[in-house]
Amino acid sequence: MRTLLSALLALLALVATAGGLASAWIAGNLVEESGFVALAAPLGDDPEFQAALAESLAQEVTATSGLPEQLRSFVEPVIRDAAGAVTGSSGYPGAWTETLRLSHAFTFAQAPDPGETAPAVLTLDLGPVAQLLAEDVGGRLGVDVPVPDDTTIDVGSLERGGLLSGVADAVQGWRLYLAGAAVLGLLAIVVARRRSTTLAFLGLGVAGLGVLGLLAVDWVPAAAARAPGTSALADVFLGGLAGRAGADIAASSMPVIVVGVIAFVLGVVGRLAAGRRRA
Numbered sequence: 001m002r003t004l005l006s007a008l009l010a011l012l013a014l015v016a017t018a019g020g021l022a023s024a025w026i027a028g029n030l031v032e033e034s035g036f037v038a039l040a041a042p043l044g045d046d047p048e049f050q051a052a053l054a055e056s057l058a059q060e061v062t063a064t065s066g067l068p069e070q071l072r073s074f075v076e077p078v079i080r081d082a083a084g085a086v087t088g089s090s091g092y093p094g095a096w097t098e099t100l101r102l103s104h105a106f107t108f109a110q111a112p113d114p115g116e117t118a119p120a121v122l123t124l125d126l127g128p129v130a131q132l133l134a135e136d137v138g139g140r141l142g143v144d145v146p147v148p149d150d151t152t153i154d155v156g157s158l159e160r161g162g163l164l165s166g167v168a169d170a171v172q173g174w175r176l177y178l179a180g181a182a183v184l185g186l187l188a189i190v191v192a193r194r195r196s197t198t199l200a201f202l203g204l205g206v207a208g209l210g211v212l213g214l215l216a217v218d219w220v221p222a223a224a225a226r227a228p229g230t231s232a233l234a235d236v237f238l239g240g241l242a243g244r245a246g247a248d249i250a251a252s253s254m255p256v257i258v259v260g261v262i263a264f265v266l267g268v269v270g271r272l273a274a275g276r277r278r279a
Contacts, residue, residue, distance in 0.1 A: 002193055009188035010198060013181045014205040020177030021209065021256065025249060027171040031108070037100045039248065043240040044096035050087040052233040057126065057133050058083040060148045082136045086129065089136070095128040102127060106152065108168060122155040124237060155234040200267025207260025213253025220246030 029035040043049050058080045086092060102125040130151045138144055185202050192198035224242030 002191055006188045006192035006198055009184050009191060010202055010205070013184035013188055013202065014209065016177050016181035016184060017206060018209050020174050020181055021213070023171035023174035023177055025252060026167070027174055029245070029248065031168045031171060033101060033104045036104045037097060039244055040100050040237075040241055041097060042244065043237060044087075044093070046236075046240055049233075049236045049240055052236045053126075053129065054080070054083040054087065056153070056231070056233040057086070057130055060130065060151065061133055061137060063148070078140055079133075079137050082140060083133055086133045086136055089132065091132050092129070095132045098128040099124065099126055122238075124153045124155060124234070125151060126153060127151040153234055154230050155238050194271070196267045196270030196273075198267070200264050200271065203260045203263025203265070203267055205260070207257050207264060210253040210255075210257030210260055213256060214250045216249035216253070217246040220249065 027035075029039050058076075061083070062076050062079050103123060106123045106125050127147065130147050134147045188202065189195045189198050221239065221242045224238050227238065
C-alpha cells in the first residue's frame with residue numbers, strides 16, 4: 001500500500017512539475033510584456049521579416065494615400081522605396097519596440113462581449129512603423145500622407161475570446177504549482193519503503209521533462225508551420241517567433257535536466273549505500 005501511494009504521489013509531483021515549468025515559461029515570455037518584447041524584438045532585424053514588413057506597409061500606405069488613381073502609378077515606386085529603407089532608419093528600432101508593446105496590449109485585451117467575433121490569437125499593430133513610413137513618404141513627396149486607419153495584422157487563426165485570458169490567469173500560479181510539486185515529491189519520498197529508489201525515480205522523471213523541453217527546438221516551429229496562414233507577414237512573424245520560442249524553451253530546459261540528473265544520482269548512491277549496510 002505504501003509503495004502504491006508513493007508511486008501515485010511521485011507521478012502527481014511530476015505532472016505538477018511539468019505544469020509549473022510550462023506555466024513559468026509562458027508567464028515570463030508571453031504574458032509579461034517585457035518578456036514578449038525581449039523574445040520578439042530580434043525578429044525586427046531579420047531580413048526576411050523586414051522584406052515582408054516593407055511589402056505589407058507599402059501596400060497599405062499606397063491604398064490609403066488619398067492620391068488620385070492616375071498618380072498612384074507614379075507614387076507607388078516612391079512608397080515602396082521608402083518602405084524598403086524604413087527598416088534601416090534611426091527611428092525603426094524604437095518604432096518596432098513600440099509595435100510589440102501595442103501588439104501585446106492588444107492581444108491580451110479583455111475578451112469581446114458575447115456575440116462578438118473574437119480576434120486572432122495574436123495581433124500585430126504596425127501603427128508606429130506605418131507612422132514612420134508615412135512621415136518618410138510625406139517628406140519625399142512634400143505632401144501629408146495619412147496613416148492607414150487599420151494597421152493591425154492577425155497572426156494565427158485561433159479565436160482568443162476568454163480562452164487566452166483564462167490561460168494568462170492560470171499560468172500566473174506557476175510558483176504555487178512548483179511548490180505543490182515539491183510537497184508531493186517530499187511526501188512520496190517520506191511514504192516510500194525505499195526512499196532512495198523513489199528519489200531516483202523522481203530525478204529520472206524531472207530529467208525526462210527537461211529532455212522533452214529540448215525537443216521544443218524542433219516541434220514548436222513545426223507546429224507553427226502547420227498553422228493556417230493569414231498573410232505573408234503573419235507567416236514570417238509566426239515562424240520566426242516560434243523558432244525563438246523553441247530555442248528559448250530548449251535552453252531553459254538544461255537546468256531542469258541537471259537538477260534531475262543530480263537527484264537521480266543521489267538516489268542511486270543512496271540505494272547502493274543502503275544495500276551495502278544490509279549486506
